[in-house]
Amino acid sequence: MDNTKNTDIKSLNIEELTEYIELIGEKKFRAKQLYEWMHVHLARTYDEMTNLSKKLRDDLSKNTDYVSLNIEDLQVSKLDGTRKYLFALSDGNCVESVMMRYKHGISVCISSQVGCKMGCSFCASTIGGFIRNLTPSEMLDQIYAISRDSGERVSNIVVMGTGEPLDNYDNLLKFIEIITDENGLNISRRNITVSTCGLVPKIYDLADENLTITLALSLHASSQAKREAIMPVAKTYNIEDVVKAMEHYANSTKRRITYEYTLIAGVNDSSDDANELANLIGKQPCHINLIPVNPVTENNYRASDTDAVLAFKKKLEKNAINVTIRREMGRDIDGACGQLRRKHMKNNTTVMKEG
Numbered sequence: 001m002d003n004t005k006n007t008d009i010k011s012l013n014i015e016e017l018t019e020y021i022e023l024i025g026e027k028k029f030r031a032k033q034l035y036e037w038m039h040v041h042l043a044r045t046y047d048e049m050t051n052l053s054k055k056l057r058d059d060l061s062k063n064t065d066y067v068s069l070n071i072e073d074l075q076v077s078k079l080d081g082t083r084k085y086l087f088a089l090s091d092g093n094c095v096e097s098v099m100m101r102y103k104h105g106i107s108v109c110i111s112s113q114v115g116c117k118m119g120c121s122f123c124a125s126t127i128g129g130f131i132r133n134l135t136p137s138e139m140l141d142q143i144y145a146i147s148r149d150s151g152e153r154v155s156n157i158v159v160m161g162t163g164e165p166l167d168n169y170d171n172l173l174k175f176i177e178i179i180t181d182e183n184g185l186n187i188s189r190r191n192i193t194v195s196t197c198g199l200v201p202k203i204y205d206l207a208d209e210n211l212t213i214t215l216a217l218s219l220h221a222s223s224q225a226k227r228e229a230i231m232p233v234a235k236t237y238n239i240e241d242v243v244k245a246m247e248h249y250a251n252s253t254k255r256r257i258t259y260e261y262t263l264i265a266g267v268n269d270s271s272d273d274a275n276e277l278a279n280l281i282g283k284q285p286c287h288i289n290l291i292p293v294n295p296v297t298e299n300n301y302r303a304s305d306t307d308a309v310l311a312f313k314k315k316l317e318k319n320a321i322n323v324t325i326r327r328e329m330g331r332d333i334d335g336a337c338g339q340l341r342r343k344h345m346k347n348n349t350t351v352m353k354e355g
């Protein structure tokens, strides 16, 4: 344990928390009570933990950091009830998360980093660069804060907000361990999807963990040249190697994988692109999610029109590939990755310049 810094208490699993509680001279069962307050009752502060002594609560307040995110902004879609949250972190940075209502339950999309270093040319999250990794507690509390605010039980989690989750690997695993713990919120591993731009060695590592979570790959192109042009990460990991890594993940976890393919007019949406894509991944049992690109003011990309999207889908289906077109949620709010945080940053800059 780092003695110069306060302990980040919400990032500890039950074994680590028990060790900490015993270290400060408390009885072991206090760890269980504390864990339940944090991860079942989703307490916002130590003051709520009324079955812990005042002295213990005071000691904890002094010696630990209790991560509890503040809602900085909330947009609610009038069309489908999608709720987009901007959360303030204790160091003044912000992250965004989205709550979506589906027939099968409530799904929350969380961020894994502040900013992103991957540089995908169509994505708003990467424009301000990378700032830092999120801690497990900051990932957990995006879900806890949304549960508290909406009063809803979250059933599905997608790690598809700002950041590259496999670039924050250890914290991601700790987050998954705590959120799926039967003594915590107990969310099923099968209801968790992690989306990656394709960090090949980490995909193999994740396969070895055998977590039965769903892995989604942001593919977005069917050839090495085209992928490289829009996703710098492709220069490090070749498209064939990424697809092979995904196949390995599917074989070793027995989970069907998902490919995400953002359709950008005139860039990757032709009939040749569709054929090439079918050749690239058509032999694997997989699912493709087609997403018309969400325009971001900083780039000039346009979404493919409906005819092009449907033609692309048809081509893939002819090759017996399982395809869906991603239903757009919260079209009337800043739905795309990183857009709310971006707007907030811009507004703040304007205020600072004027002030």
Ligand code: SAH
Binding pocket: 118, 120, 122, 123, 124, 159, 160, 161, 162, 163, 164, 165, 195, 196, 197, 198, 216, 217, 218, 260, 262, 291, 292, 293, 294, 295, 296, 336, 337
């Ligand atoms: N770094 C991870 C997760 C974050 S991005 C990854 O790359 O998968 C989540 C998904 O949103 C990715 O598929 C990403 O490519 C996609 N995305 C980002 N910007 C987008 C935009 N403007 N329009 C449509 N999809 C976008």
